[in-house]
Amino acid sequence: MADPFPPMPRRAKGARPRFHDEPAIDRLVRICVGLASEVSVLADRLATLELLSGVGPDAVDRFVPDAAERARREARREALVARVFAALDDELDGLRRGAEDGDYWATVRRIEEGEV
Amino acid sequence: MKRIEEQEAHAALAFGDHDDRARADFAFTLRHHVTQHWMPGTRLVFDARARHAFRAARGRDPQSPDEIRQAMDADPWYRFYLSARRASQEAIWAAVVPPAERLGPMPMPQRPRGSLKLDPSVRAPAYMAAIDIHCMPGGYLLDRGEGDTAAGAVYDRGVYLYMSGLMGPRNDAVGRLAVAHLQARLPHFRPTRILDVGCGVGHATLPWAEAFPEAQVTGIDVGAALLRHAHLRAEAFGLGVEFVQADAEATPFPDGAFDLVTSAIVLHETSIRGLRRILGECHRLLAPGGVMLHVDQPPFDPDDPWATFLQENETHYNNEPFWRRFRHLDLAAEARAAGFGRVELGTLAAEVVRQSQNNAPDDPRARSRGFLALLAFRDG
Ligand SMILES: C[S@@+](CC[C@H](N)C(=O)[O-])C[C@H]1O[C@@H](n2cnc3c(N)ncnc32)[C@H](O)[C@@H]1O
Numbered sequence: 001m002a003d004p005f006p007p008m009p010r011r012a013k014g015a016r017p018r019f020h021d022e023p024a025i026d027r028l029v030r031i032c033v034g035l036a037s038e039v040s041v042l043a044d045r046l047a048t049l050e051l052l053s054g055v056g057p058d059a060v061d062r063f064v065p066d067a068a069e070r071a072r073r074e075a076r077r078e079a080l081v082a083r084v085f086a087a088l089d090d091e092l093d094g095l096r097r098g099a100e101d102g103d104y105w106a107t108v109r110r111i112e113e114g115e116v
Numbered sequence: 117m118k119r120i121e122e123q124e125a126h127a128a129l130a131f132g133d134h135d136d137r138a139r140a141d142f143a144f145t146l147r148h149h150v151t152q153h154w155m156p157g158t159r160l161v162f163d164a165r166a167r168h169a170f171r172a173a174r175g176r177d178p179q180s181p182d183e184i185r186q187a188m189d190a191d192p193w194y195r196f197y198l199s200a201r202r203a204s205q206e207a208i209w210a211a212v213v214p215p216a217e218r219l220g221p222m223p224m225p226q227r228p229r230g231s232l233k234l235d236p237s238v239r240a241p242a243y244m245a246a247i248d249i250h251c252m253p254g255g256y257l258l259d260r261g262e263g264d265t266a267a268g269a270v271y272d273r274g275v276y277l278y279m280s281g282l283m284g285p286r287n288d289a290v291g292r293l294a295v296a297h298l299q300a301r302l303p304h305f306r307p308t309r310i311l312d313v314g315c316g317v318g319h320a321t322l323p324w325a326e327a328f329p330e331a332q333v334t335g336i337d338v339g340a341a342l343l344r345h346a347h348l349r350a351e352a353f354g355l356g357v358e359f360v361q362a363d364a365e366a367t368p369f370p371d372g373a374f375d376l377v378t379s380a381i382v383l384h385e386t387s388i389r390g391l392r393r394i395l396g397e398c399h400r401l402l403a404p405g406g407v408m409l410h411v412d413q414p415p416f417d418p419d420d421p422w423a424t425f426l427q428e429n430e431t432h433y434n435n436e437p438f439w440r441r442f443r444h445l446d447l448a449a450e451a452r453a454a455g456f457g458r459v460e461l462g463t464l465a466a467e468v469v470r471q472s473q474n475n476a477p478d479d480p481r482a483r484s485r486g487f488l489a490l491l492a493f494r495d496g
Contacts, residue, residue: 004261005221005260008254009253011253012206014248014435019202025199032203033146033207034207037139037207040138045138104247107247110387111438116241116389
């Protein structure tokens, strides 16, 4: 059944603050957090498999994926890359929708001063 | 402090599959690490480096929160910390949005104890639409049509992770604190018509329904998807609550319709104008002799510029536009200006509060800090 709902936004309204003079560093921080998350997910998944299956490391080393399994893995890696490097896409997304975000501090001021 | 016990499952909650859960678990771990290991490290950085660098340039120590900020902003570790802290906040939402998104339209309960009244003509105040508070993508207002509960599902999971589980398996620690405070202060008061304004998904609403089972309990919020989730959740827990889509600044209820009007962690997310209108509306909605109780972040302590500096970071870096101004307000004076005669301020201290205070957990002063309870009485 097709999902009737449009996708949810992945990025919060409001400009992302800059913490480093060199913006690449903030991007790298996000990427590292994303990677750490994925590594943690994998470690949990492995632990689950070991618990449930009792399959040893030799059998894992001998295994070669067939075409269908290769396709599944490729799709999974693509999704992983999109998640880990979301910082780059977000920035493009922000540029595209820049007009919507307005100026964060102008909004804070309007809220603090009771204009809205 | 954290609590590893999993959040209590219910019909509307979306945990997702194995990897969604593992991603949420990681966001939980990282958030706790940020608040318990890195945040206290900021004080170390200040004492070991930032303070001296400031003194070398200015001939004295930084004193005000703004001067502390200037000193800290120059420190490379601190900048890296801020950057990672922001990313950890984003990691929470990145973990909980996808399983919520996959929910699709949720069927509403057939024979509910309570009810759900949505009103598409309700317009959200500008402060809700302008910025997504605490960086939650889509904010409180995201509504993709009939049966959409995703914003509620995202908020429900996000609160649990953000608060390191200290809100309890039902995310209701703040509501329970509010109920306990009212019962301690007014042991003979048995409200029969209770209104929870800005109820969200009902985390603080259900404790009122539990404590006063004979009362008619109503929750209002602007977010339709939050309210659908709230309705499903209350029914799943067997509690009858009336959820109504309404703006707390101008509700559809007649004068004097309630004998208790309450809110939990709502006022700091409004605006100076919104807050004043909400207090005025609470006054109008209360019957003579009625009680108003708001629980929220306490005012800043002028004797603790370090804590103020840390707390103001929520406005600087976590999309909390009103937080900073709110905490400089004299709420008792605001309540009096809204027409309340007798006003009492109280402090509610608990583990969950310390987590949300964003304070140095090793500072002994943090122990005695708590949420602010604003209790006010409408003249009889
Ligand atoms: C931090 S949440 C707290 C939700 C709930 N009280 C709890 O304790 O979990 C703030 C809530 O206030 C609501 N809110 C803010 N301004 C409002 C207004 N003017 N009218 C109705 N609801 C409002 C938001 O939609 C959001 O659900």
